[in-house]
Amino acid sequence: MAFQAPPGYQPVYSPAIPYMGPIYGGLREGASIYLQGSVPDKITRFFVNLFCGQSECSDIAVHFNPRFDGWDKVVFNSRRNNTWDAEETIRSMPFDKGETFEIVITCSPHDYQFKVNGEVLYTFKYRLPLAKVCAIEIGGDVVIQSINVIGGGGIGPGCYPEGGRPGFEIGQGGFPGDCGGGFPGDCGGGFPGDCGGGFPGDCGGGFPGDCGGGGYPGYMGGNMGGGFPGSNLPSMAGQPIYNPPIPYSGAIPGGMFPKRTVVIRGMVPKKACRFGINFLVSRSRDTALHVNPRFKDDVVVRNSMIGGRWGQEEREMLGDNPFKEGEYFDMSVRCSGDRFKVFVNGRPLFDFRHRLQNAVNEIDTLEVAGDVQISYIHL
Known part of the structure; x- marks a missing residue:
């Protein structure tokens, strides 16, 4: 995939x-x-x-x-x-x-x-x-x-025809050398938590029902730019949310309709315990998808909470756990007709089948809490 x-x-x-x-x-x-x-x-x-x-x-x-x-x-x-x-x-x-x-x-x-x-x-x-x-x-x-x-110029050739030009596409090496490139003026070219905060029972506070209580403090219901030509997915055209405070809670305008993608880029600090990402229905406060990396156990737990009750956890992953202390991550959550598809750093991590089958389009809120720093969120 x-x-x-x-x-x-x-x-x-x-x-x-x-x-x-x-x-x-x-x-x-x-x-x-x-x-x-x-x-x-x-x-x-x-x-x-x-x-x-x-x-x-x-x-x-x-x-x-x-x-x-x-x-x-x-x-x-x-x-x-x-x-x-x-x-x-x-x-x-x-x-x-x-x-x-x-x-x-x-x-x-x-x-x-x-x-x-x-x-x-x-x-x-x-x-x-x-x-x-x-x-x-x-x-x-x-x-x-x-x-x-x-926030680049959108789909378009820029300096390049479609497909780029040989030797200059994404992923290709090469740098100046035949034009006096390299470093100027050097040699004439070239170059020689601990777990404080977030989750109750284990790290103190955080997601309700995760370790027996808690909840988000203060939350009570409340490219390369341009993309791939020919993509049949909705455009990531909205303005990203840069460096949001954690815990974060924000609206998903228009909800999570099929093919919609939410990108969350961030970093796991050293000595992190865990963090969580929730996709919710604000009307009912049901959690359609709860993603919960736990570093002590080296797992990424997924779940849902419907009617105030947590469902069955899922832990199997399509590959190794990509969330590491002291490292950045780039997470993409895509909604399809019957499941969420989650990628991290460009690789598939897991699928999560919808448990709110009749309310997928009502998923309109994103929450992030715990031991994590977020660079931006893009819808």
């Missing part, structure tokens, strides 16, 4: 490094690029380039280059007509050797805003038109878990 991304949501998982691939539809104001990954213990440097054309010789709108060289720094630059512009450098190093990271590059009206692990790092003013950016390149001492662009 392969994961088919709906329009407006086209992630890339675990690409080979060096990596170069198109940003379908290009970038525009309001778009964000999310990169999750890790750096090795023996890191020298890595880079992220946003390209303005189909060729490795094309202009680079922004060059992001953390360097661990005894004078740790992060370099920002651009390249025009095969010539590097003036560097902008900061001496603050936001990356830790051997640790995971999340980079968010947001396109504001006048500049790129860089955040690392939720903290603002730098703003780099546009030197080249944002609309020209149509590809991303990553190289150096880095492991990338996922790449995603949200």
Whole structure:
């Protein structure tokens, strides 16, 4: 069972490094690029380039280059007509050797805003038109878990005809070398809880009926951008919910109709105990789907609660448990006519048959609680 991304949501998982691939539809104001990954213990440097054309010789709108060289720094630059512009450098190093990271590059009206692990790092003013950016390149001492662009230009060829061009599609390697690429000014190119909070009985508070009481505190009923051409799924066109507080409760406008997909991207903190995701009917407070990763037991429990009573738990998975302490995850929950299909990091994790057969279209609320950090929720 392969994961088919709906329009407006086209992630890339675990690409080979060096990596170069198109940003379908290009970038525009309001778009964000999310990169999750890790750096090795023996890191020298890595880079992220946003390209303005189909060729490795094309202009680079922004060059992001953390360097661990005894004078740790992060370099920002651009390249025009095969010539590097003036560097902008900061001496603050936001990356830790051997640790995971999340980079968010947001396109504001006048500049790129860089955040690392939720903290603002730098703003780099546009030197080249944002609309020209149509590809991303990553190289150096880095492991990338996922790449995603949200709020891009929608379905369209961008700089590329349909299918891209040979040697430059998503997942293909290659980076500058024949055009004076690599790192400027270096060597002439190239580069050498514990469980506090959340669930009663085990972690203190949380989902009702899970460990004998509790409930959400304060809740009382209350791409690459553009997607795959030809997808027959509803478009991920709505504005994502960024960095929501946990516990979270929010409406699902229009409900969970067949083929609708909800994307939840986040990270499991170290020493996590468990967290939970609920899809509910607000009218009755019935839980159509309860997804509950439990790290002590290394399981992902699924259940429903109808009429105030929990049903039979399901624990079998289609593969290994993808939720790991200290790692990011990208979860997609798709509603079909007879079940939920759940994918994590692009791979199927489980199916859950509907137990509210006559009320699937009434599922209109999403809740998240427990030991988890959420980067965004996208409907």
